Amino acid sequence: MIRVEDWAEIRRLHRSEGLSARAVARELGISRGTVLRALTSDRPPKYRRASKGSAVDAVEPAVRELLKQTPAMPVTVIAERIGWERGLTVLRERVRELRPAYLPVDPVSRTVYSPGELAQCDLWFPAVDIPLGYGQTGRPPVLVMVSGHSRMITARMLPTRTTADLIDGHWRLLTGWQAVPKTLVWDNEPGVGRGRPTPEFAALAGLLATRIHFCRPRDPEAKGLVERANGYLETSFLPGRLFTGPGDFNAQLTGWLQVANRRRHRTIDARPVDRWETDRAAMLTLPPVAPPNWWPQSTRLGRDHYIRVDTCDYSVHPRAIGHRIIIRTDTESIIVTCGDDVVARHARCWARHQTLTDPEHATAAQALRGQAIRQRASRARAAAGTTLAPDDLGIEVEQRELGTYDRIFTLIEGGAGKEDTR
Known part of the structure; x- marks a missing residue:
């Protein structure tokens, strides 16, 4: 095998100097066959060790x-x-x-989405700490939805990735669209289902008259639209922004999406807003019943007069103690009713393990406790045939110093003074 320098010189002499292969061989003192092989090769010679087999x-x-x-x-x-x-x-x-x-051929295809056909859904977890209140921060999930035909993006931060919050998030995003795609594409998110929807999501699909399609495991290309949207949010929306809380995050995200959906999409060579009306016209109409109202929680309120939602406790007016109450929860509020009476209304707390007390509930509870104490004391005195002591009636009684009683019983100097025997 010749050196790289010899290979380069052979080609120079032949192409630049116009020497024939025989003349080049005579000039460099090498064989004519070596010169011909160097001239027919467009790559420099490289040493390769002979294979010894395996x-x-x-x-x-x-x-x-x-x-x-x-x-x-x-x-x-x-x-x-x-x-x-x-x-x-x-x-x-x-x-x-x-x-x-030996593997079967993977067919090559180009996916084309018809108007109103589907929307791809996914959870995006922003790499930024969001203040949740009570000195806590966290990284709550963001539900992202992308329509296939128009590439319209909508998104909203949720408190948790549980089924109830995901359903409420779907409803709020679809309410903003005022339309429902014929198919919602999901991966195997536990809150939605694995291979088949959870009973709650199956009910949501029935309400919306849509179909939930689950992608195969480890197949990110099946929902590439929403995966690219997540990356778009990560690189174009998030950098340089500060957030005071989840509400501020959603407000900034909504404003930014109005601008992002007016930018030209390279794949479709159009702006999502320009194709949105055609896309939405082919979608299903939004039903008039909000799905969160389908699954209210019913329980009997105990003496503690608090209910737990997620990890937080919320106060309820104590007049509902012992009665059956209905708890309706969404991503923004907690509403508790007893019959037709609203006995609690709280903003949803995104922090964990907190106790939220309405001042009106605390005042009513204190008054009821005092009333119960006096009633028990009254019944006890009546049973014993005695009158109520001032303390039982809630009347304040003067509390003397202990030395006063020592002087009354002449245990110390000064004896029992006139003013001490009153």
């Missing part, structure tokens, strides 16, 4: 036969079938080279 060569026919029968057979099973006793590294490399020839 231990896998002897078992390759058996490996091919196994892959022909079962293309997805694991390497460990192949090693067991062929009686392989060496290390798995070289066998794994050879199987990796051979397997594609």
Whole structure:
């Protein structure tokens, strides 16, 4: 093999100086065949060590036969079938080279979305700490939805990724669209379902008259629209922004999306807002009943007169103690009713393990406790046939110093003074 410098000189003499192959060979003192090979090669010579073969060569026919029968057979099973006793590294490399020839062909396709056909959904977790109140910060999930035909993006931050909050988030985003896509595409999010929707999401699909399609595991290309939207939010919306809380985050996000949806989308060569009316016209109409009202929680209020939602406790007016109450929860508020009477109304707390007390509830509870104490004391005195003591009636009584009683009983100097015996 000639050196790279000789290869370059051969080509220079032939092309620049116009020498023939024979003249070049005579000039450099090498064979004419070497000159001809250098002239026909457009790559510099590179030393390659002669292959000594591999231990896998002897078992390759058996490996091919196994892959022909079962293309997805694991390497460990192949090693067991062929009686392989060496290390798995070289066998794994050879199987990796051979397997594609036996796998079924992955069809090439270009996805085209019809108007109103579907919307892809996903959760985005912003890499920024959001103040949640009570000195806590967190990174709540953001529900992102992208319509396939127009590429219209809508999104909203939610308190949690539980089923109830996801359903409320869907309803608020679709209410903003005033339309429902015929299919909602999800991956296997636990709050939505794994392979099949949860009973609550199945009910939501029935209410919306839509279909929930679950992607196959480890198939991110199946919802590439929303994955790219998540990256767009990460790189174009989030940098340089400060947020005072979830409400401020949603307000800034809503304002930014109004601008983002007016930018030209490279794939469709159009602005989402320009294709939105056609897209929305082909969607389903929004039903008049809000789905969160389908699943109110019913319980009997105990003497504690607090209810727990997620990890936080919320006060209820004590007049509902012992009665059955209805709790309606969404991402913004907690409303508790007893019959037709609203006995609690709180803003949803995004912090964890907090107790929220309405001052009116606390005052009513204190008054009821005092009334109950006096009633019990009155019943006890009546049963014993005695009159009520001032303390039982809630009347303040003067409390004397202990030395006063010592002087009354002449235990100390001064005896019992006139003013001390009053």
